[in-house]
Amino acid sequence: MNAAPPEPVAVTLPARGPGDRLSGLFWRHPKLLLGLLLAPPLLWLGVVYLGSLAALLLQSFYYIDEFSGVVVPEFTLKTYAELFRAQNLDIILRTVLMAAAVTLGCAVIGFPVAYFAARYAKGAWKAAFYLGVLLPLWSSYLVKVYAWKLILAKEGIITWAAEGTGTSAILNAVLSLPGIGGNSLSTSYIGTWVVFVYVWLPYMILPMQAALERVPVSLLEASADLGATRAQTFRTVILPLALPGVIAGSIFTFSLTLGDYIIPQIVGTSARFIGLAVYQFQGTAGNIPLAAAFAVVPIVIMLVYLTIAKRQGAFDVL
Template sequence: MSAPLSQAAIFRPRSGLLARLIDWIIRHPRMFVFLMVLPITLWLGIVYIGALLALLLQSFFAIDEFSGVIVHEFTLKTYGELLRPYNLDIILRTVCMAGAVTLAAAVLAFPIAYFAARYAKGKWKALFYIGVMLPLWSSYLVKVYAWKLVLAKEGILNWVFAKLHLTWLLEAVLAIPVIGGNSLSVSYLGTFLVFLYIWLPYMIIPVQAALERVSQDLTEAAADLGATPRQSFRLVLFPLALPGVVAGSIFTFSLTLGDYIVPQIVGNSRLFIGQAVYTQQGTAGNIPLAAAFTVVPIVIMGIYLWGARKMGAFDAL
């Protein structure tokens, strides 16, 4: 049977406008993909991007200091309030915490991901994925409140330090200015530990995926040329895995930057950006200032994503 006859036998034309339209869509893969993506694109564009644009518009309004009513006139006064020392401290505190969590997550995730990429095989690799993903299966609030109990002055961590006769060490750490406090549960150090635990899986997976693509022959070739293990890591392995690290940092940095639940439960009374948005929108009723605070992480992440794209991070997602 010739090719045209065989195709005719397989794709018999159907009667009816709807049937012909379906046949035409199937024969044009690009149109088929476009129609499949169109609903979610419309939803994203109308609901998500539309909400962001409305929020951005609100940030150019201001609130009347006497009446508390929003004045719907274009002004940059609200953005000027972000430069006040109190609000600027909130922004710097949040960015520093996000940067510290991201850096620590990268340091911890790299050896774990390297072991999984190089040595874990078969059931051990499956066990690795289960171990990494298992914390993500439990409730976010349950994990945070569990850490609140662990880090409390009467918690299990203090009990372990007491049993090891290392209470003096914990007290010395808590006595450090800025990061310390009465206990880990009301300190920046405790907030940092909880952030690190919650977002660490989002760093491990991209780094492991990037290391999987690095051929072991490259490190072996570097060793054959006389490179030490440290030189092989610094000059071969780490540069090739760096896009995965940057990709993971997108998750850890952005999620820490916008989180308001962890600092609300674990930490002292000083606000982060997420808490400032929640407070200004709810308790204070200052919607323009809340919107301006929301624009800050959007701008920061926009710059961060631009730099990550330049480093090829999206290739490791």
């Protein structure tokens, strides 16, 4: 076949340019390429993100001079001690309680959606369910909060619907509940809670659905064969297996509620939450050290939370 005598097989082709030479270099030193690939993202995250976190910690150990209002860059625990004042402890407690209530609300409302999507939705319905959860997750946060301001307003659709259906008495009874009620839904803790639940609900549904999809149908059949009622199967088989998903979701709902300062500002009483305190201290008050110390609180709470969650196996479904 070959007219020309067969050439000896080249062990390495001659380099055709700098591209080839570099490729060869990378081939001989894969670590070099890995380093070059990793350097830019590592530098960015290391400098911008970790650097900022370090600055946050640093600032939280500074204090503000009460007379001049100037930040004094000297190490002190004074700013952290301020967190333990009664009014600041109130803010922390209020935020944690709200985060817990929101997480519970998301789990209860989200479970049927996740369970239906994981178990019964097939084909096009499955895609519809998935998209139905994904779209609200990604759509504009502010627009969602704004929508609820419209809904919960005193002259808004809920009051109108209550009047139309003759349930105004129930609405008023709910609003007159001590502690969580208020003048209207948009100025009560109930309103704040509803908006939080709405905004973070998709973050709960997706991991729950992922966990529920891994529950083998055969286990449920076995449970039924052994004479368990639906309620017993739910309590003793489905719920324990879904728990890691619920915990994974709760990481998001809990953490996001801890840090939010927009929702309590727009819907709710004027009582402060951690996020709002951070925002106000760094802004109008100009007290960056105290704002930084307040921002460390959710980090600490989340670290404790994550340690517990890890023991429960929540990270396997993330």
